[in-house]
Amino acid sequence: MNSQQPVSKPSGPKPWYDPRVRALVFQALALAAVFWAGWVLIDNTLANMESRGISTGFGFLDQSAGFGIIMHLIPYDATMSYGRTFWVGLLNTLLVSFLGIVAATILGFLLGVARLSSNWLVARLALVYIEVIRNIPLLLQIFFWYFAVLRNLPAPRQSLELAGLAFLNNRGLYLPDPVAQEGAGALFAICLLAVVAVVVLRIWAKRRQRATGRIFPTFRVGLAILVLVPALGYLATGAPIAWDVPELRGFNYRGGLTLIPELAALWVALSLYTAAFIAEIVRSGILSVSKGQTEASKALGLPNGLTLRLVVIPQAMRVIIPPLTSQYLNLTKNSSLATAIGYPDLVAVFMGTTLNQTGQAVEVVAMTMAVYLSISLFISLLMNLYNRAVAIKER
Amino acid sequence: MGGSVMKPPVSRLAPVQWIRQNLFSTWYNTLLTLAVGWLLVTSVVPVFDWLIFGATFSGDGPGDCVGKGACWLFINQRLNFFIYGFYPDAEQWRVDIMFALLALSFVPQFIDRFPGRTWFGLFGLTGLPLCGYILIPGGWFGLEPVDSSKWGGLMLTLVIAYVGIIASLPIGVLLALGRRSEMPIIRGLCIVFIEVWRAVPLITVLFMASVMLPLFLPEGMNFEKLLRALIGITLWQSAYMAEVIRGGLQAIPRGQYEAASALGLGYWRRMGLVILPQALKLVIPGIVNTFIALFKDTTLVLIIGLFDVLGAVQSTVTDPAWQNVATEGYVFVAFCFWVFCFGISRYSQNLERKLDTGHKT
Numbered sequence: 001m002n003s004q005q006p007v008s009k010p011s012g013p014k015p016w017y018d019p020r021v022r023a024l025v026f027q028a029l030a031l032a033a034v035f036w037a038g039w040v041l042i043d044n045t046l047a048n049m050e051s052r053g054i055s056t057g058f059g060f061l062d063q064s065a066g067f068g069i070i071m072h073l074i075p076y077d078a079t080m081s082y083g084r085t086f087w088v089g090l091l092n093t094l095l096v097s098f099l100g101i102v103a104a105t106i107l108g109f110l111l112g113v114a115r116l117s118s119n120w121l122v123a124r125l126a127l128v129y130i131e132v133i134r135n136i137p138l139l140l141q142i143f144f145w146y147f148a149v150l151r152n153l154p155a156p157r158q159s160l161e162l163a164g165l166a167f168l169n170n171r172g173l174y175l176p177d178p179v180a181q182e183g184a185g186a187l188f189a190i191c192l193l194a195v196v197a198v199v200v201l202r203i204w205a206k207r208r209q210r211a212t213g214r215i216f217p218t219f220r221v222g223l224a225i226l227v228l229v230p231a232l233g234y235l236a237t238g239a240p241i242a243w244d245v246p247e248l249r250g251f252n253y254r255g256g257l258t259l260i261p262e263l264a265a266l267w268v269a270l271s272l273y274t275a276a277f278i279a280e281i282v283r284s285g286i287l288s289v290s291k292g293q294t295e296a297s298k299a300l301g302l303p304n305g306l307t308l309r310l311v312v313i314p315q316a317m318r319v320i321i322p323p324l325t326s327q328y329l330n331l332t333k334n335s336s337l338a339t340a341i342g343y344p345d346l347v348a349v350f351m352g353t354t355l356n357q358t359g360q361a362v363e364v365v366a367m368t369m370a371v372y373l374s375i376s377l378f379i380s381l382l383m384n385l386y387n388r389a390v391a392i393k394e395r
Numbered sequence: 396m397g398g399s400v401m402k403p404p405v406s407r408l409a410p411v412q413w414i415r416q417n418l419f420s421t422w423y424n425t426l427l428t429l430a431v432g433w434l435l436v437t438s439v440v441p442v443f444d445w446l447i448f449g450a451t452f453s454g455d456g457p458g459d460c461v462g463k464g465a466c467w468l469f470i471n472q473r474l475n476f477f478i479y480g481f482y483p484d485a486e487q488w489r490v491d492i493m494f495a496l497l498a499l500s501f502v503p504q505f506i507d508r509f510p511g512r513t514w515f516g517l518f519g520l521t522g523l524p525l526c527g528y529i530l531i532p533g534g535w536f537g538l539e540p541v542d543s544s545k546w547g548g549l550m551l552t553l554v555i556a557y558v559g560i561i562a563s564l565p566i567g568v569l570l571a572l573g574r575r576s577e578m579p580i581i582r583g584l585c586i587v588f589i590e591v592w593r594a595v596p597l598i599t600v601l602f603m604a605s606v607m608l609p610l611f612l613p614e615g616m617n618f619e620k621l622l623r624a625l626i627g628i629t630l631w632q633s634a635y636m637a638e639v640i641r642g643g644l645q646a647i648p649r650g651q652y653e654a655a656s657a658l659g660l661g662y663w664r665r666m667g668l669v670i671l672p673q674a675l676k677l678v679i680p681g682i683v684n685t686f687i688a689l690f691k692d693t694t695l696v697l698i699i700g701l702f703d704v705l706g707a708v709q710s711t712v713t714d715p716a717w718q719n720v721a722t723e724g725y726v727f728v729a730f731c732f733w734v735f736c737f738g739i740s741r742y743s744q745n746l747e748r749k750l751d752t753g754h755k756t
Binding site (some may be wrong): 023026027030031034041044045047048049051117118119120121122125131132134135136137138139140143144147148151152329333334336337339340347351355361362365368369372373376377 | 417418420424427428431432435577578579580581584591593594595596597598599602603606607609610611612613614687691692694695697698705709712719721722725728729732733736737740
């Protein structure tokens with residue numbers, strides 16, 4: 001009876017046993033469940049917001065904020081809009097993250113190397129530092145620096161001072177502020193020129209070394225150019241930078257650059273905490289370079305410094321970079337702990353005050369989360385590019 | 396194969412030789428040793444002076460703290476608050492039982508030869524949360540109910556960390572399996588979920604849980620603050636957990652997956668009976684490490700107004716009756732956390748060494 005069909009299809013499994021059909025059904029179900037949950041959430045949220053009289057949409061970003069912010073990198077006052085508070089907070093977050101990443105990297109690398117030092121005392125001390133700092137919550141460390149250390153500094157009238165230029169008291173750290181005078185543009189151009197000259201010199205020296213084998217002392221000459229040219233330029237352009245030195249007026253110092261204690265505490269705590277993690281990463285990276293590499297380099301007659309610079313560090317960096325990236329991201333995310341001590345970062349200003357005043361939770365939370373998501377994606381992207389550049393290139 | 400290789404003989408150095416080799420091998424090492432040693436002596440002496448020798452340990456009230464050293468009397472007098480929060484005195488035995496059960500489940504894990512320690516551990520993962528669910532909030536078997544707003548101190552810290560880790564484990568397993576699934580939509584959903592939660596700081600998650608969760612729920616339905624925080628922490632933690640477990644799943648050789656399929660096992664049996672038992676065993680150290688991270692992060696709940704151990708201390712150090720006891724309070728909390736975290740991390744390193752039975756080449 002099958003003879004009527006010219007081509008008989010191989011009879012597959014029944015549809016509900018067919019993995020492809022099952023996969024389709026499962027995915028359809030999952031998608032439907034997600035959409036249903038999303039719809040219920042949105043429906044509930046809209047109903048709740050209506051019953052509480054909260055408006056929706058991003059119109060609030062243009063309204064006047066009406067609250068002050070103690071630190072702003074861009075001009076800001078209470079009459080400006082909520083949209084402006086977003087940018088003020090974002091810049092403050094980026095500032096403390098950047099400062100923290102720089103300090104934590106330097107300290108972390110030093111500690112990581114100290115951990116491997118042949119000096120027993122130094123290695124032990126680094127170990128103790130790492131084990132203590134890593135196992136204490138960051139928030140506690142921030143509190144310690146802010147409430148126990150910086151709050152106990154002397155009042156402005158009894159400030160600790162350094163040569164009458166820098167002052168440290170419980171209101172913050174006051175530093176002289178450079179103010180550009182006439183001719184500063186020329187000085188800036190001269191400095192830029194010096195940097196370009198050093199880069200050109202380096203390229204030329206490398207080329208010459210490849211062609212002739214003669215080594216040019218790039219580092220020393222470069223350093224000399226970088227120091228001497230701007231110094232001579234400074235004198236030649238007639239000392240175009242004036243210093244605005246902070247002065248005690250009334251109850252506090254005025255003028256100069258101010259590092260508010262909130263920023264200082266956050267910066268110190270973030271750097272010290274993250275440095276402990278970076279130190280362990282650096283240590284494992286250096287240990288991952290096999291001993292044979294060092295020995296081979298010594299056998300070639302390279303001195304210690306060059307062995308480190310040309311053989312060990314480039315190979316260690318491959319191991320160090322990926323976990324280092326995630327530490328940078330952690331630091332950026334941890335900077336949101338600023339809220340706890342009142343440093344006006346994105347979370348404190350926007351998700352705190354702005355959200356409380358407008359009540360538009362959904363928009364504010366979505367914007368804040370979007371910022372962290374983009375920072376995270378951006379840093380990952382940069383580090384992946386770098387990682388690709390230093391990864392082992394196999395034939 | 397490892398046993399047949401003989402270790403090189405251990406060379407023993409005389410103390411003088413050891414000192415010369417490890418502290419004064421070159422001129423710069425000598426300088427470094429002297430500088431660091433001087434720094435240590437000048438800083439450690441005052442610190443110990445403050446911590447122990449000049450400190451006040453007992454007394455009746457703030458007036459007794461007159462010495463130059465630390466005022467441990469403050470911690471001494473507030474200890475009950477730091478451990479139990481506002482939990483009523485008459486009911487604190489319930490929390491004590493939980494502390495004892497917690498110790499009973501996990502202390503044996505540190506002792507290699509302890510009989511049946513796996514069972515103690517399994518109890519800690521299953522029976523302990525159940526006991527806690529009955530004992531701490533009360534309301535069952537004639538136990539007086541204690542509102543969650545009265546929980547606080549070290550107890551609350553442990554509750555949050557414990558619930559966070561236990562609840563996020565199953566969700567993390569599902570997410571990890573989903574991320575390795577062959578169905579593109581399921582995989583995509585899991586990747587988005589994991590990456591979004593991992594990218595945002597815990598504070599934003601807690602804010603969201605305390606501000607937005609009430610908006611998401613239908614009218615008339617509301618959770619208390621602690622439960623909202625727990626939901627936020629669990630979702631956030633499950634994303635991290637998923638990544639740890641995914642690492643374990645990826646470490647299982649392909650042959651295991653194929654062998655399980657060849658036996659004719661369906662997906663859930665394949666995973667449940669063959670893959671997950673091996674993968675989870677591999678990632679125990681990773682899970683322990685995420686637990687340490689979560690344990691430290693529980694301090695953040697004080698920002699949304701819950702009194703964990705740091706929150707409890709923070710709320711009392713500003714008490715005007717005691718002058719300037721912030722440092723003492725912080726040192727106390729730091730010590731609590733340090734003991735827990737350092738102990739657990741040592742345990743995890745130990746475990747890592749033991750579980751490393753030559754899977755890696």
